[in-house]
Structure formats: C-alpha cells, structure tokens
Amino acid sequence: MNQQHGRAVTQRLTSHEAAELAAAHGLHEMGVRPPLGRYVKSVWGRRSFIWNLSASRAYARNQGSYLGQAWTVLKPVLDAATFVIIFGFIFHTSAPGIDNRAAFIVIGTFTYALFQSSVMGGIGSVPANLQLIRSHQFPRAVVPLSTALTETMLFGPVMVAMLAVAMLTGFLPGMAPVVPDWSWLLLPFAALLLAIFSSGLGLVFARLGARTPDIANVLPFLLSLGRYGSGVMFSIAGMVGTDSWFRPLLLHQPVAVFLELFRSVIGNEPLIPMTPNLWLEATAWAVGVFAVGFLFFWGAEETYGRD
Amino acid sequence: MTEDIDFEIDAEDLPQRAGERTLGSPSVIVDDLHITYRVFGGRRGGTTQTKTSLLNRAINLGRPDSGPITEVPAVRGVSFVAHHGETIGIVGTNGSGKSTLLRAVAGLLPPTKGRVFVSAEPALLGVNAALLPRLSGERNIMVGGLALGLNAKEVRERTQDVASFAELGDFLYLPMNAYSSGMASRLRFAISTITTPKILMIDEALATGDASFRKKSTARIEQIRDQAGTVFFVSHSLGSVRAMCTRVLWIDKGVLVADGDVDEVCDAYHEFVQGRKDASSGAKLR
Numbered sequence: 001m002n003q004q005h006g007r008a009v010t011q012r013l014t015s016h017e018a019a020e021l022a023a024a025h026g027l028h029e030m031g032v033r034p035p036l037g038r039y040v041k042s043v044w045g046r047r048s049f050i051w052n053l054s055a056s057r058a059y060a061r062n063q064g065s066y067l068g069q070a071w072t073v074l075k076p077v078l079d080a081a082t083f084v085i086i087f088g089f090i091f092h093t094s095a096p097g098i099d100n101r102a103a104f105i106v107i108g109t110f111t112y113a114l115f116q117s118s119v120m121g122g123i124g125s126v127p128a129n130l131q132l133i134r135s136h137q138f139p140r141a142v143v144p145l146s147t148a149l150t151e152t153m154l155f156g157p158v159m160v161a162m163l164a165v166a167m168l169t170g171f172l173p174g175m176a177p178v179v180p181d182w183s184w185l186l187l188p189f190a191a192l193l194l195a196i197f198s199s200g201l202g203l204v205f206a207r208l209g210a211r212t213p214d215i216a217n218v219l220p221f222l223l224s225l226g227r228y229g230s231g232v233m234f235s236i237a238g239m240v241g242t243d244s245w246f247r248p249l250l251l252h253q254p255v256a257v258f259l260e261l262f263r264s265v266i267g268n269e270p271l272i273p274m275t276p277n278l279w280l281e282a283t284a285w286a287v288g289v290f291a292v293g294f295l296f297f298w299g300a301e302e303t304y305g306r307d
Numbered sequence: 308m309t310e311d312i313d314f315e316i317d318a319e320d321l322p323q324r325a326g327e328r329t330l331g332s333p334s335v336i337v338d339d340l341h342i343t344y345r346v347f348g349g350r351r352g353g354t355t356q357t358k359t360s361l362l363n364r365a366i367n368l369g370r371p372d373s374g375p376i377t378e379v380p381a382v383r384g385v386s387f388v389a390h391h392g393e394t395i396g397i398v399g400t401n402g403s404g405k406s407t408l409l410r411a412v413a414g415l416l417p418p419t420k421g422r423v424f425v426s427a428e429p430a431l432l433g434v435n436a437a438l439l440p441r442l443s444g445e446r447n448i449m450v451g452g453l454a455l456g457l458n459a460k461e462v463r464e465r466t467q468d469v470a471s472f473a474e475l476g477d478f479l480y481l482p483m484n485a486y487s488s489g490m491a492s493r494l495r496f497a498i499s500t501i502t503t504p505k506i507l508m509i510d511e512a513l514a515t516g517d518a519s520f521r522k523k524s525t526a527r528i529e530q531i532r533d534q535a536g537t538v539f540f541v542s543h544s545l546g547s548v549r550a551m552c553t554r555v556l557w558i559d560k561g562v563l564v565a566d567g568d569v570d571e572v573c574d575a576y577h578e579f580v581q582g583r584k585d586a587s588s589g590a591k592l593r
C-alpha cells in the first residue's frame with residue numbers, strides 16, 4: 001500500500017485538548033439537555049411536524065378496526081349508558097337538586113373521556129415512536145404534543161355526540177328537558193382549555209411512561225380514582241358535607257373544575273350557573289398544568305430513546 | 308491478496324476506491340467514551356460474576372425469575388476526531404460495540420464516562436427501517452422530512468425525488484410494514500438524504516440493498532462527502548468498506564484497536580478474523 005488515502009489519524013487528545021478543539025470549531029456536546037429558551041423555540045419551529053404527525057396517527061388508527069374512529073364516539077356513549085342506569089336510576093339520590101341526572105352524567109362522562117384519552121395517549125407516546133426518536137434529532141416534546149393533538153382533533157365529533165345524547169336524555173322519565181342555548185357557542189372555548197390542560201398532563205405522563213412502563217398498569221386505577229373524585233356521575237357539591245375539610249379540595253381540583261365548566265356551558269341546571277370565576281379557574285389550571293408538564297418533560301429531554 | 312469470496316457484494320460493481328479529498332474542520336470529537344449497559348435480570352447462577360448488594364436483591368424481590376444487575380462494558384475508552392469530508396468505516400466482530408458507539412454519538416445513549424461533541428445533529432440509519440411502519444411510504448417521507456427540520460412545503464417539493472431515488476413504484480402508497488427489508492432500507496436511506504446531512508451514520512442499513520441500489524447509495528454517499536458531510540459506515544462487508552471509506556476504525560471488545568488508512572486497517576482486521584479459532588462475540592464481561 002504505497003498510497004495514503006485521505007489519511008487522518010489524529011493523535012490521542014487529552015480531554016482538555018478535546019474540549020478546546022470542540023470549542024474552537026463550534027461543536028456542541030451531545031447528550032446534554034438544551035436550554036429552555038432554545039427548546040421552546042425549536043418546538044415552536046416544528047409545529048407543522050406536530051400537526052403532520054398527529055394527522056398521520058389519526059389516519060393509522062382508523063385502519064385497525066372496522067368501525068375505526070367511530071369508537072371514539074361510541075365508547076363514551078356506552079360508558080354514559082352504564083352510568084346513567086346505575087347512578088341515574090338505581091342510586092338516584094346521588095345528585096340532589098339536579099333536574100336531569102342523566103344529562104348530568106352524560107356531560108360528565110363525555111368530558112372525562114376527552115381528558116382520559118389525552119392522558120392515556122401521553123403515556124404511550126414515547127415508546128410508540130421510538131423508531132422515529134432514535135433516527136432523528138428533534139425536540140422530543142413534538143411526540144407527546146402531537147399525540148395530544150390527535151386526541152384534540154376528535155373533540156369535535158365527541159362533543160357533537162355529547163350534545164345529541166344530552167338532548168335525548170330529556171325524554172327519559174323524570175328528567176328535565178335539555179334545550180339548545182346560546183351558551184353552547186362557548187363550548188369550543190371550554191374544549192380548548194380542556195385540551196391545553198390535558199396536553200400538559202399528557203406531557204407529564206409521557207415522561208413517566210417513557211422510562212417506567214409499569215406506570216401503565218397503575219394508570220387505570222388513577223383514572224378511576226379521578227372519575228369518582230371529580231364527580232363524573234354524582235354531584236360532589238350535593239354529596240359531600242359542607243363542613244368536611246376535603247370539600248374545597250374536591251371542588252377546586254382541575255378535573256372537577258372542567259366538569260363544572262362544561263355543565264355550566266350546557267346550562268340546563270339552575271344549580272350550576274356559569275360564572276366568570278369558573279372560566280378564570282379553568283384557564284389558570286390549563287395554563288399552569290401545561291407549563292408544569294412542559295417543564296417536566298423537558299427535564300428529561302436527553303433521555304428519551306435510550307434504554 | 309485479501310480479496311477472497313465476499314458473500315455480500317460484487318466488488319466489481321463498486322468504484323475501486325473512494326476519491327481523495329482534503330479534510331475539513333472537525334465534525335465529531337469523541338473523547339474517552341465509555342458506555343456501560345446495565346442489564347436487569349440475568350439468570351441467577353449464570354457464569355458471569357454479578358453484583359449482589361442488598362438493594363439489588365430487594366429490587367429483584369418482585370421478579371423471582373431474574374437475577375441481579377449485570378454490567379456490560381460495551382465501549383471502553385474510545386477517542387477519535389472525525390472531520391468534514393470523511394467517510395469513516397467502522398469494523399469489528401459481532402458485539403464489539405460498533406452500534407453502541409454510533410448510538411452514543413447520535414446522543415441516544417448517555418456516556419457512562421467521557422464526552423461527545425458534534426457540529427450538527429447526526430442522522431442514524433439502523434437496520435430497523437420503518438419510521439412509522441403502519442403508514443405508507445409517502446407519509447413516512449413527509450414525517451421523516453419534517454423530523455429533519457424541513458417544512459411541509461419543502462418536503463412536498465422533494466417527495467418526487469425521494470420516491471424516484473428509492474424506486475418503489477406504487478409501493479410508495481402501501482404501508483411500510485408491507486415492504487421487504489431491502490425496500491424499507493431503500494426508502495429510509497432516501498429519506499435520510501433528502502437534505503444533504505452534515506453527519507450521516509449508517510449501521511448496516513445498506514446491507515439489504517441489491518447491487519443497483521448499492522451503486523446508487525455509494526454515489527450518494529460520495530456526494531455527501533463532496534459537500535463536506537461526514538459519513539460513518541458500519542458494515543461487515545470489507546469490500547464495501549474499502550470502496551467507500553477514507554478511514555477505518557477497528558473496534559474490538561469495546562476498545563479502539565486501530566484507526567487509520569483503509570487498506571492497512573482492513574488487512575489487519577481481515578487477518579484477525581481469518582486467524583480466529585472461535586467465533587465468540589460480545590463485550591468483555593467483568
């Protein structure tokens with residue numbers, strides 16, 4: 001071998017020299033977390049990626065079963081039917097002062113279903129996109145955010161179904177009618193707040209689910225605890241004594257606030273009026289939880305995709 | 308003299324040698340890199356020596372089938388500097404730590420010790436080809452392009468180029484899990500080179516391509532190098548390594564044993580492989 005082809009045997013550098021050489025040529029260290037400001041900017045820069053990934057996922061999900069996307073609507077309908085039978089008729093004292101218990105339960109169930117799907121999507125989002133994460137460098141928050149967006153895009157049909165089923169409950173024996181109201185126009189805004197809130201929680205669970213698959217086993221329990229602790233099918237205000245210390249806790253925890261907000265928007269219960277306070281509280285929870293979730297997810301940015 | 312049967316490639320199909328180029332500035336600096344995997348649940352009573360602290364035993368209470376933690380030192384003190392305009396081959400026996408090294412450079416594994424510096428985000432092409440296996444090739448192009456940092460319009464403009472490079476015909480509209488492994492690797496290679504990557508790492512991803520695609524991908528790699536990119540190329544086919552690379556790293560049991568001229572290192576490696584009596588593989592376990 002008499003020729004020397006592009007030979008580049010470097011002498012072994014000391015760590016100090018290596019760092020200096022890197023600095024001199026503007027190289028950055030791999031496997032370290034980017035600063036928050038740059039991270040936020042790069043996530044924003046990838047918004048069309050988020051959008052596209054979520055559209056692709058919605059499309060892929062359609063292919064798995066015969067009824068496809070219809071299940072997103074059918075599942076809460078079935079859930080609601082179960083709870084209406086049990087809590088609307090059997091334990092019918094579970095919502096004192098409520099004129100239409102069935103509608104109350106339907107709205108609760110559907111709203112909770114929206115919330116639940118975002119959380120469950122978040123938990124599996126990193127493992128489900130491992131191949132993508134391992135091949136390309138991009139801000140990882142794209143993955144859980146696009147999952148949350150997929151769920152959000154389904155809010156529309158789910159809420160239309162919710163309104164329809166709620167109106168139907170007015171024909172059940174002993175239930176007050178539900179009639180369309182101008183306040184229904186506020187529904188998209190309530191849904192937007194709920195989407196922001198659930199994305200924030202989705203980010204939290206995405207980080208937890210990325211390293212600890214065990215959490216997926218615990219999630220159903222957390223979700224059913226959330227369901228009962230937020231008054232999805234019974235009225236917390238009516239069932240928990242005014243003197244108990246955890247009453248404010250239950251009434252002002254975010255999921256309960258969102259259920260209350262949705263019920264007030266439907267506006268069929270005189271006991272659940274729409275107040276500016278309710279909107280403020282929901283906004284605060286949405287923004288706060290999203291910010292915390294984003295920070296929490298960013299905190300482990302460099303670890304996603306590793307094993 | 309060393310060219311005996313190479314099952315993977317027709318050496319005549321490839322250009323004799325990668326062209327010589329002047330080297331640019333450093334693009335990847337690896338400084339005393341150590342990667343140690345921690346494996347949970349080796350079987351109890353295995354032959355390897357394992358740590359059994361009280362804590363480990365407590366952790367393992369819930370998993371009666373598994374033993375304590377085994378440490379696998381997959382990369383042990385590798386240092387090198389790669390430059391713009393280089394194609395660096397990485398050779399070594401099975402389990403010598405090649406993939407581990409590349410994944411660490413791509414930022415997918417935390418260094419146990421040492422540091423890695425890069426000039427740009429590396430793209431890693433592995434053997435698992437599909438990005439989103441349930442989606443069509445076309446959608447994979449879109450997602451891959453966006454992941455590389457293009458915007459949707461730019462990707463749409465280039466989709467046709469990518470499709471014609473991969474030569475998939477109507478299969479482009481079928482989900483990627485309906486592709487053969489060679490078809491999938493064609494598409495992945497085409498996607499990863501949508502833009503001229505600054506640092507491209509190919510981990511045996513071209514091994515499943517047929518002769519015509521290899522020719523094409525070799526030309527494309529040459530082109531990337533022309534535009535001052537750095538390519539890392541892991542392959543068990545010494546023919547491809549000789550044809551494509553300007554420098555070779557030889558890794559054995561996680562240690563860099565040679566770094567330099569293609570022919571010198573390839574010959575030495577070839578001799579080593581031929582002379583080996585057993586075919587034991589894997590990292591050196593403590």
Ligand SMILES: Nc1ncnc2c1ncn2[C@@H]1O[C@H](COP(=O)(O)OP(=O)(O)OP(=O)(O)O)[C@@H](O)[C@H]1O
Pocket residue numbers: 307344345346379380381399400401402403404405406407408588589590591
């Ligand atoms: N995820 C993992 N967990 C634990 N040990 C691993 C893991 N991946 C690889 N190893 C170990 O690290 C060592 C190096 O593996 P690596 O995949 O880097 O080898 P390689 O050089 O790419 O081999 P091949 O030529 O077969 O692809 C091996 O001993 C392997 O057992």
Ligand SMILES: [Mg+2]
Pocket residue numbers: 405406407510
């Ligand atoms: Mg490998």
